Amino acid sequence: MRTIEWHDGAVKxxxxxxxxxxxxxxxYTDYHDVADAIRTMVIRGAPAIGAAAGLGLALxxxxxxxxxxxxxxxxxxxxxAVLRRSRPTAVNLFWAIxxxxxxxxxxALTDPADLRQALIHExxxxxxxxxxxxxxxGAHGARLIQDGDNILHHCNTGALATVDYGTALGVIRAAxxxxxxxxxxxxxxxxxxxxxxxxxxxxxxxxIPYTLIVDNAAGHFMRTGQVDVVLVGxxxxxxxxxxxxxxxxxxxxxxxxxxxxxxxxxxxxxTIDLSLPSGDDIPIEERDPExxxxxxxxxxxxxxxxxxxxxxxxxFDVTPHRYVTxxxxxxxxxxxxxxxxxxxxxxxx
Numbered sequence: 172m173r174t175i176e177w178h179d180g181a182v183k184x185x186x187x188x189x190x191x192x193x194x195x196x197x198x199y200t201d202y203h204d205v206a207d208a209i210r211t212m213v214i215r216g217a218p219a220i221g222a223a224a225g226l227g228l229a230l231x232x233x234x235x236x237x238x239x240x241x242x243x244x245x246x247x248x249x250x251x252a253v254l255r256r257s258r259p260t261a262v263n264l265f266w267a268i269x270x271x272x273x274x275x276x277x278x279a280l281t282d283p284a285d286l287r288q289a290l291i292h293e294x295x296x297x298x299x300x301x302x303x304x305x306x307x308x309g310a311h312g313a314r315l316i317q318d319g320d321n322i323l324h325h326c327n328t329g330a331l332a333t334v335d336y337g338t339a340l341g342v343i344r345a346a347x348x349x350x351x352x353x354x355x356x357x358x359x360x361x362x363x364x365x366x367x368x369x370x371x372x373x374x375x376x377x378x379i380p381y382t383l384i385v386d387n388a389a390g391h392f393m394r395t396g397q398v399d400v401v402l403v404g405x406x407x408x409x410x411x412x413x414x415x416x417x418x419x420x421x422x423x424x425x426x427x428x429x430x431x432x433x434x435x436x437x438x439x440x441x442t443i444d445l446s447l448p449s450g451d452d453i454p455i456e457e458r459d460p461e462x463x464x465x466x467x468x469x470x471x472x473x474x475x476x477x478x479x480x481x482x483x484x485x486x487f488d489v490t491p492h493r494y495v496t497x498x499x500x501x502x503x504x505x506x507x508x509x510x511x512x513x514x515x516x517x518x519x520x
Contacts, residue, residue: 173330174330174333174335181199182205183196183198184213187215190369191372202228202230202253206253206256207257208223209254215332217332218263218305218442219334221261221263222267224271225294225297226294226298228272229293229294235247240281243283243286244275259454260407260455262441262444263439263441271293274290301334304439304501305334305501312504313346313351315400315433315504316342316346317351317399319351320351320399321397322400322402323427323432324339324343324357324370324403325420326365327366328404329370337373339437355374355382356384357371358386358419360417366383390422393426393432400432401423401435403417403423404417405438408443409449410447410510410514411448412513413490414498416488417487418488421489421494428494433496435495435504436490438500440501440502445513445514445517451489453489457483457484495507
């Protein structure tokens with residue numbers, strides 16, 4: 172099934188917090204619960220978050236008691252405000268919400284029933300487009316992968332991070348499906364272990380050879396010549412090519428450049444924010460310190476850190492564009508100068 176989908180007036184999504192130990196599908200009929208699912212990472216990954224936001228607004232419309240267009244439009248604004256607060260860094264969240272509200276503003280949709288149906292259709296279109304976009308990304312990116320390559324991958328960018336297929340992991344899938352013999356080094360991705368829990372699980376489903384490594388081992392494998400290319404995702408990419416991605420991405424890019432290894436973020440153009448001049452303008456989500464302090468280590472189940480320890484837990488970091496070889500999109504691969512090439516990719520030129 173897809174990571175998230177609409178079914179009979181409800182939103183169904185895979186609960187990614189439970190994988191790989193349990194495969195569970197959650198059902199939501201209230202947009203507040205969808206916002207909470209985004210915040211608590213039931214669903215995660217920029218494209219999947221965008222789809223969830225769109226479907227959350229569709230839920231708000233369908234289950235609203237409003238009997239006229241003006242009242243319904245007002246409730247949609249309230250729902251949009253709730254959804255916007257769920258996670259600040261992934262620009263797809265805001266992109267999808269704005270797209271849904273633009274659809275709601277169509278002056279031809281005077282009947283609330285027609286407006287509700289239009290929003291369901293728009294949300295489903297966002298989801299369908301994501302799958303098609305990821306397939307195109309995979310085709311472009313697979314050309315960068317050589318037969319026999321060892322690929323280093325951070326976090327999770329597969330079908331679980333999107334509606335289906337994946338971005339950076341979609342490139343890996345496309346290369347594998349084309350018959351190339353590849354191998355993936357999977358960063359575990361502290362503190363929530365998306366690499367160990369999700370990427371490794373997806374690679375097993377696809378039959379792609381992989382080796383799980385601790386985050387701090389990536390530099391060793393790059394220095395010793397065991398990595399040919401680094402592929403990552405992006406939750407927001409600034410106009411100059413600076414990339415905000417899962418915490419730990421920046422150091423991978425620096426070490427990759429030091430060892431002459433190409434570093435490619437793989438992004439749908441919906442994650443490119445041309446309104447932001449640089450990565451310094453990207454808001455960085457700070458998550459609950461308990462995600463760091465609560466890691467279980469001792470055999471008795473006690474936390475790894477002392478009881479009075481404090482922790483900082485930024486969910487993302489920014490990789491400056493000078494460390495980026497190219498940025499793979501559904502419209503091709505953007506190369507420096509990114510201010511020009513990313514604008515062309517966004518506008519489909």
